[in-house]
Amino acid sequence: MMQQLSTKIGKLGGVYWLPVVVALIAFVLIKVPSTWATLTVAGLAMGMMIFLMASGLSLVFGLMDVLNFGHSAFVSFGAFIAASVLVGLSSWLSSDNTLLNMVALLLAISAAVMFGALAGWFFERVIVRPVYGDHLRQILITMGALIVAEQIVLVIWGGSPMSVPRPRMLEGALIWGDFSVEKYRIFAVILGVLAYVGLYLVLNLTRVGLLIRAGVESRDMVETLGFRIDRLFISVFAVGSALAAMGGAMWAGYQTLISPALGQEMMIIVFIVVIIGGLGSIQGTLLGALMVGLMGNYVAFLAPKLALASSMILMVIILLWRPNGLKPALK
Amino acid sequence: MTCLSIEGVQTNIGRYSVLHDVSFDVPEGEVFVLLGRNGAGKTTTLRSIMGLWSPHEGSIRFRNTQLRGLHCSDIARMGIAYVPEDMGIFSSLTVAENMLLATRGGHFDKPRLRRIYELFPAIEEFWHSSAGVLSGGQKQMLAVARAIVEPREMLLIDEPTKGLSPAIVDAMAEVFKEIAKSTTILLVEQNFEFALELGQQLAVLEDGRIAHHGSMEVFAADSDLQNCLLSLAV
Numbered sequence: 001m002m003q004q005l006s007t008k009i010g011k012l013g014g015v016y017w018l019p020v021v022v023a024l025i026a027f028v029l030i031k032v033p034s035t036w037a038t039l040t041v042a043g044l045a046m047g048m049m050i051f052l053m054a055s056g057l058s059l060v061f062g063l064m065d066v067l068n069f070g071h072s073a074f075v076s077f078g079a080f081i082a083a084s085v086l087v088g089l090s091s092w093l094s095s096d097n098t099l100l101n102m103v104a105l106l107l108a109i110s111a112a113v114m115f116g117a118l119a120g121w122f123f124e125r126v127i128v129r130p131v132y133g134d135h136l137r138q139i140l141i142t143m144g145a146l147i148v149a150e151q152i153v154l155v156i157w158g159g160s161p162m163s164v165p166r167p168r169m170l171e172g173a174l175i176w177g178d179f180s181v182e183k184y185r186i187f188a189v190i191l192g193v194l195a196y197v198g199l200y201l202v203l204n205l206t207r208v209g210l211l212i213r214a215g216v217e218s219r220d221m222v223e224t225l226g227f228r229i230d231r232l233f234i235s236v237f238a239v240g241s242a243l244a245a246m247g248g249a250m251w252a253g254y255q256t257l258i259s260p261a262l263g264q265e266m267m268i269i270v271f272i273v274v275i276i277g278g279l280g281s282i283q284g285t286l287l288g289a290l291m292v293g294l295m296g297n298y299v300a301f302l303a304p305k306l307a308l309a310s311s312m313i314l315m316v317i318i319l320l321w322r323p324n325g326l327k328p329a330l331k
Numbered sequence: 332m333t334c335l336s337i338e339g340v341q342t343n344i345g346r347y348s349v350l351h352d353v354s355f356d357v358p359e360g361e362v363f364v365l366l367g368r369n370g371a372g373k374t375t376t377l378r379s380i381m382g383l384w385s386p387h388e389g390s391i392r393f394r395n396t397q398l399r400g401l402h403c404s405d406i407a408r409m410g411i412a413y414v415p416e417d418m419g420i421f422s423s424l425t426v427a428e429n430m431l432l433a434t435r436g437g438h439f440d441k442p443r444l445r446r447i448y449e450l451f452p453a454i455e456e457f458w459h460s461s462a463g464v465l466s467g468g469q470k471q472m473l474a475v476a477r478a479i480v481e482p483r484e485m486l487l488i489d490e491p492t493k494g495l496s497p498a499i500v501d502a503m504a505e506v507f508k509e510i511a512k513s514t515t516i517l518l519v520e521q522n523f524e525f526a527l528e529l530g531q532q533l534a535v536l537e538d539g540r541i542a543h544h545g546s547m548e549v550f551a552a553d554s555d556l557q558n559c560l561l562s563l564a565v
Contacts (some may be wrong), residue, residue, distance in 0.1 A: 217421045220419075222432070223402075
């Protein structure tokens with residue numbers, strides 16, 4: 001009976017409906033439609049930004065079995081670099097000219113992405129490559145790298161929280177009756193969806209994507225077909241780091257105040273998302289990120305004292321139900 | 332003429348020495364069978380040839396090119412295909428994607444693909460299906476089809492009949508006879524009847540050492556030797 005029910009649910013989309021189920025339960029509990037809608041958009045925006053940060057980590061682990069605890073350093077650097085560019089272009093941001101607003105924002109995100117890609121390439125070559133196949137040393141060296149990265153952030157940007165200006169076009173909220181949603185959150189959702197669609201198309205419609213999907217399943221077998229997975233891996237690592245930096249840049253604009261501890265704070269969230277989603281799977285990471293984003297917002301409204309623990313509780317429940325995560329890559 | 336020559340190969344896995352001074356020659360254009368009990372070192376020999384494990388000593392020469400020390404992908408690009416014991420199918424990919432990965436330029440040689448469809452009708456039937464839903468026999472067919480989607484100089488095949496029904500094993504034997512007309516095959520097998528039907532030469536591994544090396548015809552006629560090495564008589 002349960003098996004049949006599970007099969008039927010699987011055919012209808014299975015775990016992909018979980019965010020919808022969570023949203024419906026929250027709707028019943030919150031009771032006020034406008035509040036529920038505001039929280040839902042906030043949760044989706046948060047989820048999409050976390051997805052950007054976590055997707056690279058999931059692919060890196062899936063493809064090369066590398067545990068990179070330094071991944072959130074790219075988030076941190078992305079946030080601070082974007083913030084510096086935005087501060088430098090604050091006159092463009094405050095302009096009434098939407099084009100200038102847009103250019104400033106794009107420059108900030110591009111700077112973060114380019115730094116992420118270059119730093120990711122360097123990180124893989126110098127720090128990760130010597131410890132392939134050794135999880136203990138990977139954890140030690142990448143944790144060490146995260147601490148060093150945080151100190152570099154402290155040296156460059158100082159210990160005080162940094163204020164991040166937003167472009168005028170993304171300030172304020174759109175209001176329909178009692179329902180309001182911040183423009184920046186809509187922008188975060190759109191950017192996250194675009195990144196997901198881009199990743200999805202690359203992974204599913206290109207030969208490189210085919211190699212990555214196959215490599216996540218069996219690295220050895222891809223190599224016996226004549227491909228160098230390690231050469232492919234460095235590109236994946238660089239793209240994953242660039243996405244993390246992009247997520248950091250978006251997060252900086254979302255929070256409007258960032259501190260050097262950002263990397264450490266996000267590391268926990270990013271790992272929770274990757275574990276919930278299932279290692280090596282982009283769809284799983286998106287699902288995990290949306291669940292964490294939505295739950296975080298709903299719980300903060302319904303039971304504020306549980307807000308900080310909501311992600312952990314969610315992870316425990318999901319791992320008890322599915323020990324390999326919601327949608328892990330096949331191994 | 333020798334296609335593959337293995338001399339004094341020793342392979343360690345961790346602290347354990349699995350192969351000790353393994354030597355044999357695989358003649359060009361023949362089916363060479365590696366026999367032996369479980370744990371004798373047959374799979375380790377294939378993985379050592381393919382570069383998946385690095386031999387600590389010895390030489391592995393493919394038509395005078397030293398393979399020892401080369402990366403697995405470089406060995407594959409020399410025209411050596413490997414079908415592992417677990418078939419190495421990518422379950423999350425479709426049958427078509429599994430096949431496409433094994434092509435050199437990312438496109439199929441259509442006459443060759445038509446021939447593969449004739450040899451393995453299930454490949455065409457399940458072309459757009461996920462490889463994960465195939466039966467064991469169909470997965471084995473896909474693994475072999477993938478190995479021959481491009482012309483190969485040599486095939487290394489690890490226990491292709493394991494877990495298959497007798498009817499599928501018979502069909503597989505016919506396919507291998509067809510492949511052997513144009514490709515040298517090094518076959519690891521526990522099914523002695525299957526090995527006898529295909530092989531011209533054989534080596535028997537015992538505890539990581541070559542215990543016997545010679546022609547299949549002589550070995551098939553010597554039931555005492557078979558009993559001694561494999562605990563069976565044909």
